[in-house]
Amino acid sequence: EDYILEVRDLKKYYPIKSSVLGGSKNYVKAVDGVSFNIKRGTTMGLVGESGCGKTTIGRTILKLHEKSGGEVIFNGQDVHKLSKKALRALRPKMQIIFQDPYSSLSPRLPVGEIIGEAVRQHKIVPKEELNSYVDKIMESCGLQSFHADRYPHEFSGGQRQRICIARTLALNPDFVVCDEPVSALDVSIQAQIINLLKDLQKEYNLTYLFISHDLSVVEHISDTIGVMYLGTMVEYGDKVDIFKEPLHPYTKALFSAIPMPDPHAKKNRIILQGSIPSPANPPSGCKFHTRCSHCMDICKKEVPQPNDVGNGHIVRCHLYNSK
Numbered sequence: 001e002d003y004i005l006e007v008r009d010l011k012k013y014y015p016i017k018s019s020v021l022g023g024s025k026n027y028v029k030a031v032d033g034v035s036f037n038i039k040r041g042t043t044m045g046l047v048g049e050s051g052c053g054k055t056t057i058g059r060t061i062l063k064l065h066e067k068s069g070g071e072v073i074f075n076g077q078d079v080h081k082l083s084k085k086a087l088r089a090l091r092p093k094m095q096i097i098f099q100d101p102y103s104s105l106s107p108r109l110p111v112g113e114i115i116g117e118a119v120r121q122h123k124i125v126p127k128e129e130l131n132s133y134v135d136k137i138m139e140s141c142g143l144q145s146f147h148a149d150r151y152p153h154e155f156s157g158g159q160r161q162r163i164c165i166a167r168t169l170a171l172n173p174d175f176v177v178c179d180e181p182v183s184a185l186d187v188s189i190q191a192q193i194i195n196l197l198k199d200l201q202k203e204y205n206l207t208y209l210f211i212s213h214d215l216s217v218v219e220h221i222s223d224t225i226g227v228m229y230l231g232t233m234v235e236y237g238d239k240v241d242i243f244k245e246p247l248h249p250y251t252k253a254l255f256s257a258i259p260m261p262d263p264h265a266k267k268n269r270i271i272l273q274g275s276i277p278s279p280a281n282p283p284s285g286c287k288f289h290t291r292c293s294h295c296m297d298i299c300k301k302e303v304p305q306p307n308d309v310g311n312g313h314i315v316r317c318h319l320y321n322s323k
């Protein structure tokens with residue numbers, strides 16, 4: 001298989017000082033042994049509630065955060081073992097788009113400059129071609145190139161996200177982490193941005209890790225889906241399989257919360273008990289056991305291991321133990 005990205009047993013722990021234990025160190029396990037692969041030119045959707053570790057995964061893959069364990073192999077190279085120089089050379093190839101386009105755009109620069117700046121820095125095209133290159137990228141992202149001398153505040157939220165996408169695309173990346181890129185936008189604009197990302201993917205053979213708390217958003221763009229709960233990937237597989245038959249009780253609850261287009265369609269909403277436990281003090285055994293209506297004795301004691309139920313559909317739940 002042509003995997004552009006292989007993530008193996010990735011861990012990211014943050015130290016916290018515990019005053020109870022006389023200042024000895026304790027850890028928040030924000031990402032606690034997560035593994036997955038992404039095929040070139042495809043999209044993996046990463047879903048879960050806020051605080052489940054999905055954003056930390058995105059940033060640790062890009063080495064914007066140091067890892068605490070595991071490996072990130074990008075195009076055959078271990079990203080966290082690269083020298084500073086090699087990492088700098090790789091940077092344009094691995095990019096990120098954020099949720100809030102406004103705060104990531106400098107208010108004092110016209111958008112043509114914003115897009116051109118990084119292109120110049122990374123010497124993507126010769127100087128004399130810079131302007132026409134920026135124009136072309138803007139047009140590809142649905143922006144009019146004669147607006148290159150306007151400032152970010154003169155654009156709407158959706159257009160600002162297009163500017164961020166253009167700035168990223170201008171670096172000629174292979175892989176882009178899209179971190180909740182449409183969550184701040186109106187629903188009608190969300191679809192436009194998702195369609196733009198899909199078109200660009202096809203045209204430029206891009207690979208995405210698309211992070212969202214919203215399953216209905218990832219449905220339209222993902223080929224595979226990973227579901228996160230408290231730093232653990234509880235279910236992973238082909239989008240079609242997961243949408244047809246979600247297996248993990250947490251995934252089922254997420255699905256039951258998606259509004260159905262047909263109000264007469266039968267659906268039993270699963271209401272999760274309680275709130276997400278503190279990641280600093282997660283439940284023993286299966287981290288979901290405090291909220292799971294299927295909880296068994298074993299769930300409180302033993303951490304469920306990943307089980308492949310077929311076609312690479314992986315579930316971490318004692319209900320699906322192959323033993």
Ligand code: SF4
Pocket residue numbers: 248249250286287288289290292293294295296299304316317318319
């Ligand atoms: Fe529920 Fe047990 Fe499965 Fe965890 S392992 S999701 S508690 S049934």
